[in-house]
Amino acid sequence: MQEDTNLIEDKEDAKDSTMLLALKIEDKRDDNCTWYLDNGASNHMTGDKNKFVDLDTAVTGNVTFGDGSKVKIEGKGITMIELKDSSHKLIPDVYYIPNLRSNISSVGQLLKVNGCKIIMEGQKLWLRDRYSKLIAIVSMTKNRMFLINLLQTIKPMCLKTCIEDPSWKWHMRFGHLTFEGLKELGHKKMEAWSGWKPSVSHLRVFGSIAYAQVPKQLRSKLGDRSKKLLFIGYDEKSKGYKLFNPNTNNSVISRYVEFDEEATWDWSIEEEESYNFLPYFEEENSTQHVSAPTTPPSSPQMLSPSLHLNGDSTDSRIEVTQSDEGIFISQEAYTKGVLKKFNMLNVNPVSTPMECGVKLSKNDPYGQKVNPTLFKSLVGSLRYLTCTRPDILFVVGLVSRFMENPSTLHLNTAKRIFRYLKGTLDHGLLYSTSHDFKLWGYCDSDFVGDIDDRKSTTCFVFLLENNVVSWSSKKQPIVTLSTCESEYIVATSCACHSIWIRRLLKELQLPQKEPTEIMTDNKSALALAKNPVFHD
Structure with a gap:
C-alpha cells in the first residue's frame, strides 16, 4: 500500500521566506509529550514507535517537506493519549516516520477526520472533541507556534x-x-454459513x-x-x-x-494476598488473669489483652475506672491509636457520627473506587470500638456492608465516624451503683435503609435500671412493606432478646418479677401488638 503526503499542501507557499516548521538537527528528539499543531500538515505523524497501540506496517509512502526533501513512511496506526481527568482518547490515522524528530498534529485532520472543534482567540487555542468536551487549552509560544503537551501516552x-x-x-x-x-463478523457471514448465530457475550x-x-x-x-x-x-x-x-x-x-x-x-508492587485487618492475641500472654486492683480506685485497670491491627501493635484494651459514681469503661487509648494510624488526629470534630438523610448504595455512579484494603482496615478498627461505644454501632454496621467494593462516598462516611470519635474521646459506659435491677429497653427501625435490597435495620438497647447492658443493630432478613410491619418485627426481635436476658439474670440470682417494658415510637405497631387477632 502506497500513500503520499506532504507537510505543506501548496508547494508555492514553501518558497516563501516564512518558516512554517523548524526541524532540529540534533539527534535528540523533542519532548516525548509535545505535539506541534500545524495547519500546513495533511496528516498526524510521529517518529516515536512506542506511542502506537496499533500499527500497520504495510502502509508505506513518503512525506514531502517545504524544501522538497522527503522522508519515508513506515506505517500508520492508532495512538492513545491520557487526559487530565484520567480518561483516554484514541487518535487514528497517525503516520510512523522514524526519521521525524518531532510529533506533528494536523489541524485539518483534527477538524475533518476526528471531528474536533478549534477556536482561536487572542494568543490561545481551545481544542474540543466532537461532543464539545474540552481536550486542551494551548497558549501561543514566543515564535508564534502552538505546542500541546499531552499526558503520558499509553503503551501497547x-x-x-x-x-x-x-x-x-x-x-x-x-x-x-x-x-x-x-466488520466482517458484523456482516453475519458465520450465521449464514452455519445456520445459527454464535454467542460472543462471554468473551x-x-x-x-x-x-x-x-x-x-x-x-x-x-x-x-x-x-x-x-x-x-x-x-x-x-x-x-x-x-x-x-x-x-x-x-x-x-x-x-x-x-x-x-x-x-x-x-510494580506486590498485591496484598490477605487484608489482615482482624486483630489477634499475643502469643506471649495467651492466658490472662484478672485480679483485684492494687492501685488507687481512680486509676484505670486493663481487663483484656492487647491486640494487633495490620501488624501494628495497637492497644485495644478496655480501660476500667472505678470511682464513687460507679465503674466507667472506655477505650480512649485505643481510639487515639486508631486516629493516629489513619492520620486523623488533627481533624475537626463533628457532633454526630453520621449525616442525617445520607443513603449509601453499592452502585455509586459518581464516586471513585478506593483501596479496599485501606477501607477494610479502617472499618475493622471501628468494629472493636462498638463494645464500649453503642453510639457508633449503627453507622459502623452500615459502612461494613460496602467493604467488598468501596467508593469515595463510603470512605468519607467512615472518616466522619473518626471525626466524631475525635470530639468524644472520653466517652464510654458508666455503670452506677444500683439496688433495683429492673430490665427495660428501647427499639427502633431504619425503614428501607438499604436502598440496594430495600431491607430495614433492627436496632435495640437494654438497660438494667440506668446501665446499658446489651445493644444491637442488624439488618432484617426480609423486606417489609410498611413502617408498621418493620417496627413490629423490631419489637418482636427485641422481645425475644429480652426473654433471653431474663433467663440469664435468673441464673445470676437477679430474677425479674415484673414484666419487661420495651419502648417503641410507632403507634401502628403498638396497636398491632395489642390486637390478639392473627395477622398475616
Missing part, C-alpha cells in the same frame, strides 16, 4: 486494558483482530482484572467474598474462565466471575 502492552471505546474493547476480546475483521479482554467468587466453605464470616485475579483464557472442558494469581503463581477455573476490563494489574 498485552495486559494493558484501560480502553473505554467499545470497538477497541472487542478488538482486544477477539485477540487483537483487525477492525476490518470485526473478555485478555489480561483484565477478574474477581472470582470464593466458595462459602472456603471463607470465614468476615472474609472476602471474591478474590482479585488475572484473566488468562477459557477452559476447554467447562464453561469457566481461567484465572491466574500472580502472588501465588496458581491458576484457578471459575464460572462466577466479575470483570473489570478497564483495570490493570499493578506489577
Whole structure:
C-alpha cells in the first residue's frame, strides 16, 4: 500500500521566506509529550514507535517537506493519549516516520477526520472533541507556534486494558483482530454459513482484572467474598474462565466471575494476598488473669489483652475506672491509636457520627473506587470500638456492608465516624451503683435503609435500671412493606432478646418479677401488638 503526503499542501507557499516548521538537527528528539499543531500538515505523524497501540506496517509512502526533501513512511496506526481527568482518547490515522524528530498534529485532520472543534482567540487555542468536551487549552509560544503537551501516552502492552471505546474493547476480546475483521463478523457471514448465530457475550479482554467468587466453605464470616485475579483464557472442558494469581503463581477455573476490563494489574508492587485487618492475641500472654486492683480506685485497670491491627501493635484494651459514681469503661487509648494510624488526629470534630438523610448504595455512579484494603482496615478498627461505644454501632454496621467494593462516598462516611470519635474521646459506659435491677429497653427501625435490597435495620438497647447492658443493630432478613410491619418485627426481635436476658439474670440470682417494658415510637405497631387477632 502506497500513500503520499506532504507537510505543506501548496508547494508555492514553501518558497516563501516564512518558516512554517523548524526541524532540529540534533539527534535528540523533542519532548516525548509535545505535539506541534500545524495547519500546513495533511496528516498526524510521529517518529516515536512506542506511542502506537496499533500499527500497520504495510502502509508505506513518503512525506514531502517545504524544501522538497522527503522522508519515508513506515506505517500508520492508532495512538492513545491520557487526559487530565484520567480518561483516554484514541487518535487514528497517525503516520510512523522514524526519521521525524518531532510529533506533528494536523489541524485539518483534527477538524475533518476526528471531528474536533478549534477556536482561536487572542494568543490561545481551545481544542474540543466532537461532543464539545474540552481536550486542551494551548497558549501561543514566543515564535508564534502552538505546542500541546499531552499526558503520558499509553503503551501497547498485552495486559494493558484501560480502553473505554467499545470497538477497541472487542478488538482486544477477539485477540487483537483487525477492525476490518470485526466488520466482517458484523456482516453475519458465520450465521449464514452455519445456520445459527454464535454467542460472543462471554468473551473478555485478555489480561483484565477478574474477581472470582470464593466458595462459602472456603471463607470465614468476615472474609472476602471474591478474590482479585488475572484473566488468562477459557477452559476447554467447562464453561469457566481461567484465572491466574500472580502472588501465588496458581491458576484457578471459575464460572462466577466479575470483570473489570478497564483495570490493570499493578506489577510494580506486590498485591496484598490477605487484608489482615482482624486483630489477634499475643502469643506471649495467651492466658490472662484478672485480679483485684492494687492501685488507687481512680486509676484505670486493663481487663483484656492487647491486640494487633495490620501488624501494628495497637492497644485495644478496655480501660476500667472505678470511682464513687460507679465503674466507667472506655477505650480512649485505643481510639487515639486508631486516629493516629489513619492520620486523623488533627481533624475537626463533628457532633454526630453520621449525616442525617445520607443513603449509601453499592452502585455509586459518581464516586471513585478506593483501596479496599485501606477501607477494610479502617472499618475493622471501628468494629472493636462498638463494645464500649453503642453510639457508633449503627453507622459502623452500615459502612461494613460496602467493604467488598468501596467508593469515595463510603470512605468519607467512615472518616466522619473518626471525626466524631475525635470530639468524644472520653466517652464510654458508666455503670452506677444500683439496688433495683429492673430490665427495660428501647427499639427502633431504619425503614428501607438499604436502598440496594430495600431491607430495614433492627436496632435495640437494654438497660438494667440506668446501665446499658446489651445493644444491637442488624439488618432484617426480609423486606417489609410498611413502617408498621418493620417496627413490629423490631419489637418482636427485641422481645425475644429480652426473654433471653431474663433467663440469664435468673441464673445470676437477679430474677425479674415484673414484666419487661420495651419502648417503641410507632403507634401502628403498638396497636398491632395489642390486637390478639392473627395477622398475616
